[in-house]
Amino acid sequence: FTMETELRKALSKEEFELHYQPQKNLKTGKIVGMEALLRWKHPVKGYIPPLDFISLAEKTGLIIEIGDWVLEEACRQNKYWQDQGFEPVIVSVNMSAKQFHQNGLVEKLEKVLMETGLDPEFLELEITESISMTNEKNILTTMQQLRNLGVFVSIDDFGTGYSSLKYLSLFPITKLKIDKMFMDDTQKQNPAIVKSIIHMSHSLDMKVIAEGVETMEQLNFLENEKCDEMQGFYFSKPLPPEQLSKLLVTLR
Numbered sequence: 238f239t240m241e242t243e244l245r246k247a248l249s250k251e252e253f254e255l256h257y258q259p260q261k262n263l264k265t266g267k268i269v270g271m272e273a274l275l276r277w278k279h280p281v282k283g284y285i286p287p288l289d290f291i292s293l294a295e296k297t298g299l300i301i302e303i304g305d306w307v308l309e310e311a312c313r314q315n316k317y318w319q320d321q322g323f324e325p326v327i328v329s330v331n332m333s334a335k336q337f338h339q340n341g342l343v344e345k346l347e348k349v350l351m352e353t354g355l356d357p358e359f360l361e362l363e364i365t366e367s368i369s370m371t372n373e374k375n376i377l378t379t380m381q382q383l384r385n386l387g388v389f390v391s392i393d394d395f396g397t398g399y400s401s402l403k404y405l406s407l408f409p410i411t412k413l414k415i416d417k418m419f420m421d422d423t424q425k426q427n428p429a430i431v432k433s434i435i436h437m438s439h440s441l442d443m444k445v446i447a448e449g450v451e452t453m454e455q456l457n458f459l460e461n462e463k464c465d466e467m468q469g470f471y472f473s474k475p476l477p478p479e480q481l482s483k484l485l486v487t488l489r
């Protein structure tokens with residue numbers, strides 16, 4: 238089989254799973270969000286990481302169907318956790334440029350939220366800077382519609398792409414996610430970029446989260462700099478939903 242055929246089969250055979258990585262508020266110490274991360278559980282090859290199939294999914298257009306599944310599953314799971322009585326958190330979903338630009342995205346989201354019963358304020362879409370340069374008008378319109386719906390929009394891997402700073406004030410973006418690469422810099426005593434992104438986010442009325450936090454030193458640094466949230470192995474790796482439920486129980 239070609240990889241494309243296998244991807245199609247994976248969709249129909251329900252071989253995809255979402256794992257969730259918790260995000261922690263640094264002031265309260267509480268979990269305030271979870272990033273949904275796609276996993277392909279191949280019957281023979283085992284877990285295949287998204288980096289090995291997302292770009293093919295984008296090229297073939299299959300990312301739209303896969304993305305539909307991800308959105309619905311993430312909203313369903315988050316609503317389920319709320320129904321279990323856990324403190325409500327935001328689930329964030331990664332979105333490729335192709336998905337963001339698809340016709341009817343906003344209507345699709347409205348439908349998924351209605352069908353799963355998840356309140357829009359508990360859904361965040363993570364987009365990367367790769368979408369920011371083209372179709373300025375369309376992007377602005379879509380983002381405004383998403384915000385009107387109540388859904389949050391964050392910029393993933395911030396600082397690694399080529400977004401002009403102009404877009405940060407032009408678009409209704411609610412959060413910047415500092416790429417892991419800059420957290421590595423804080424270990425090398427070169428924290429200028431992280432500091433600057435935190436301060437800029439707050440000046441522009443956005444929240445800011447640091448990704449790839451692996452050490453206590455990094456965590457202390459972020460607390461000192463008043464970063465809002467953290468995500469990383471130091472707190473938790475991405476977990477299957479059952480394991481995350483157990484973690485939530487211990488924190489209740």
Ligand code: G
Nearest residue numbers: 273274275286287288291307331332333475
């Ligand atoms: O755990 P990690 O290997 O999960 O994820 C690697 C990358 O794959 C992430 O940076 C993310 O951008 C991408 N990714 C993970 N899940 C999804 C998804 O559901 N949709 C899209 N478009 N990308 C995803």
Ligand code: G
Nearest residue numbers: 331393394448449450451468469470471475
């Ligand atoms: O969408 P995005 O590129 O932000 O996806 C996050 C990626 O980073 C996922 O592949 C996830 O497994 C990975 N990740 C999350 N926390 C850590 C961490 O603390 N260290 C490392 N090396 N990777 C992490």
Ligand code: MN
Nearest residue numbers: 272331363393
């Ligand atoms: Mn992400």
Ligand code: NA
Nearest residue numbers: 393394416448
């Ligand atoms: Na990232």
